[in-house]
Amino acid sequence: MQTLDPRLRGDDISSWKSVVRSASLTALLLLAAPTAAHAADSLDNRIGEALFRRMWVAAPTATQAADGLGPLYNARSCATCHPRGAGGRPPDPAVKDDQGVGYAIKLNADPVYGRQIQSNAIPGQLVEGRPRVTYREKTVRFPDGETVRLRHPTPVIEDLGYGPLAEATVMSARVPPRVHGMGLLDRIPADAIEAEAARQAASGGPAAGRVNYVTVDGKRQVGRFGWKAMHPTLDHQDAEAFSLDIGMSTPAFPEPWGDCTPAQTACRNAPHGDSKQFEGLEIPSTVIGLIDGYLRDLPPDGSLEAAKDKAGTALFADTGCAACHRPSWRTGEDAEHPSLSNRDIFPHSDMLLHDLGPGLGDRLPMGEANGSDWRTTPLWGLNRLAAKDGQLSLLHDGRARSVAEAILWHGGEAEAAKDRFKSLPGKDRKRLVRYVLGL
Ligand code: HEC
Ligand code: HEC
CATH class of the missing domain: 1.10.760 (Cytochrome Bc1 Complex; Chain D, domain 2)
Structure with missing residues (x-):
């Protein structure tokens, strides 16, 4: 097993491009070795992992390679919501300002808020709101007298930034599932x-x-991923995460403003990170492929x-x-x-x-x-x-x-x-x- 270039570790990567470039270089160097294919595979996985943990930043930056976050977003990295691939949790109403882990509220395409409430924004942009939950508890009793308390959730959005939701808008709260296997x-x-x-x-x-x-x-296609099996491939699931959760464009979801609707003009008009070098996108297919590869091999x-x-x-x-x-x-x-x-x-x-x-x-x-x-x-x-x-x-x-x-x-x-x-x-x-x- 080779040692990973320290620049490639987690959040320290200065740009994904240098990562990809040194990955192919390493792959070339390894071709002579008998275990080349395996080693190159595992290096790709470690780069995929680094990209999964990468903290993306707002555009514009000098390198263009890691920018394009938001303008509105929920989290800056995949790993924030899926720490080490584990699932998330809802906010604890008993703890002030607790946001849970990766907790998100989906909407059925609200004309202003779009398909999900983004709880963060880059400087100068208005946050959509803070997803929270309240619970009503009830007791279930087994015939032998043992009891279990169930909590019935009502999702709540505090501090809505762009006025009320449309009357027909439906909210559905989700926690991130485990992403192993x-x-x-x-x-x-x-x-x-x-x-x-x-x-x-x-x-x-x-x-x-x-x-x-x-x-x-x-x-x-046959849907497999997500709580309602609405994504047929990992690629599509990961691309939607970039769009809805992180606010970055990919081949499948090319809008650089992610989930911002035409009503959110400041967001639509903000600088974005699309770049000619990267297929005209913020996240090119190479990066999606590396992240997919990492997830695919997570046992x-x-x-x-x-x-x-x-x-x-x-x-x-x-x-x-x-x-x-x-x-x-x-x-x-x-x-x-x-x-x-x-x-x-x-x-x-x-x-x-x-x-x-x-x-x-x-x-x-x-x-x-x-x-x-x-x-x-x-x-x-x-x-x-x-x-x-x-x-x-x-x-x-x-x-x-x-x-x-x-x-x-x-x-x-x-x-x-x-x-x-x-x-x-x-x-x-x-x-x-x-x-x-x-x-
Ligand atoms: C804001 C938190 C958040 C971020 C950031 C995030 N996810 Fe997720 N992820 C979720 C939630 C919530 C779901 C469940 C969505 C649903 O099905 O409604 C999910 C679902 C998934 C699934 C499907 C798992 C299954 O069992 O079917 C995969 C795979 C995944 N995410 C990968 C990623 C990748 C890759 C990234 C980074 C590009 C990412 N996620 C970023 C919250 C997040
Ligand atoms: C008719 C199909 C069906 C049957 C029968 C069924 N389940 Fe499930 N189970 C589901 C579905 C669908 C979900 C996801 C529901 C959700 O997340 O809202 C689920 C979720 C779960 C979860 C939560 C897992 C997680 O990670 O969130 C557990 C635990 C579970 N089931 C255990 C059981 C056990 C034990 C039984 C037998 C007593 C059982 N289920 C019977 C369909 C079923």
């Missing part, structure tokens, strides 16, 4: 996902998952093997969880990424949309996903989260602080599974939760 999920064959939807439809059970078909680049944080707890596996299936949280898949052939090819993986998700009922619904459709449709969340990696500090932020808006809370929010197609969970003897409930936390 994306490369393997990406390699589940699209036709296998379609076959799973057909199998569920034919089974006549309550779980009737649907593919979220989304049209990107004029092609109708799942959880188990790469079938669960060893046989009784737990059976309980998970008998309670009806496995109907949507499909334990395993086999990845397809991928000549470009042999390490991701033909592997049995255990994400515990069918990659399909399910209607989980009004309790989780947000009235914000995305692609073919309706307000109460969500993609079955892969459960691998929960072990690490749980080990870290015990406090979890589960579900799309982070409302659930424990696995039991997350299950109790399941409704709609998952109502029967939830009811079975509620009626389990206490020791089986604990066993099931332990099983999920071990994935």
Whole structure:
């Protein structure tokens, strides 16, 4: 393993271009070595990681290479919201000015605010508002007397900078999901996902998952990423993050002002970082490719093997969880990424949309996903989260602080599974939760 040029580390990179240039130089130097391909790969990944952690800055700058942040944005780097690839959390209403981690409020295209509230702005620009949440708590009691407190969230935007939201505007709060194992999920064959939807439809059970078909680049594709599976590829997901979260242009979202609407004239007219050297954009395809590569190779944080707890596996299936949280898949052939090819993986998700009922619904459709449709969340990696500090932020808006809370929010197609969970003897409930936390 070679030592990385100190200039390439994390936020110290002076410009992505020097990074890319020295990457290809290193790749050339390494061609003579027997492990060249592997070493070059791993160097690319480290550059991808550095770009994932890169703190972008406002235009204009002398180098042009790392600028173009905003004008309105949520965070300056991917890693701010996905620290070491982990998920985020909502603000804690009990802590003054707490913003949570990566917490964002999506909108259904408000005429002034656009598709997301940007909580930051470069100097001279007006922030859109501060996303917060308030909770109403209620108690659920199991037949054996044990209780769980559920908190019902209402997203709130404090200090709206550009007047009130339009009457028809719908808000949906989201926390960042964990981003480990994306490369393997990406390699589940699209036709296998379609076959799973057909199998569920034919089974006549309550779980009737649907593919979220989304049209990107004029092609109708199987959606996979995001809480509503609205992105067919990592590339598209990452490009949208640059646009909505960081305010930078990419081939897929070429507007340098990100999510600013025509009503936000100061933002539209601010200097931007598009540059002829970089495909006329702030973030050229090379940079997206390097970040994708880094994410693609981030191994799942959880188990790469079938669960060893046989009784737990059976309980998970008998309670009806496995109907949507499909334990395993086999990845397809991928000549470009042999390490991701033909592997049995255990994400515990069918990659399909399910209607989980009004309790989780947000009235914000995305692609073919309706307000109460969500993609079955892969459960691998929960072990690490749980080990870290015990406090979890589960579900799309982070409302659930424990696995039991997350299950109790399941409704709609998952109502029967939830009811079975509620009626389990206490020791089986604990066993099931332990099983999920071990994935
Ligand atoms: C402001 C915080 C924020 C920033 C900055 C951010 N993200 Fe995210 N990310 C999110 C949220 C929130 C979601 C979930 C969005 C949704 O599905 O509604 C998400 C989803 C994702 C997913 C999908 C994961 C899955 O399980 O399907 C990937 C991949 C991702 N982000 C990568 C990136 C990359 C790469 C960057 C930098 C270019 C980035 N993000 C920047 C908040 C952020
Ligand atoms: C009908 C399909 C379906 C069934 C059945 C189902 N789930 Fe889910 N599960 C989902 C969907 C969809 C989500 C995402 C919901 C959201 O984020 O709002 C989810 C989310 C979760 C989460 C939160 C994960 C995270 O990281 O945020 C956990 C934990 C979970 N399910 C466990 C279970 C368990 C345990 C069972 C069985 C008692 C079960 N689920 C049954 C579809 C299902």
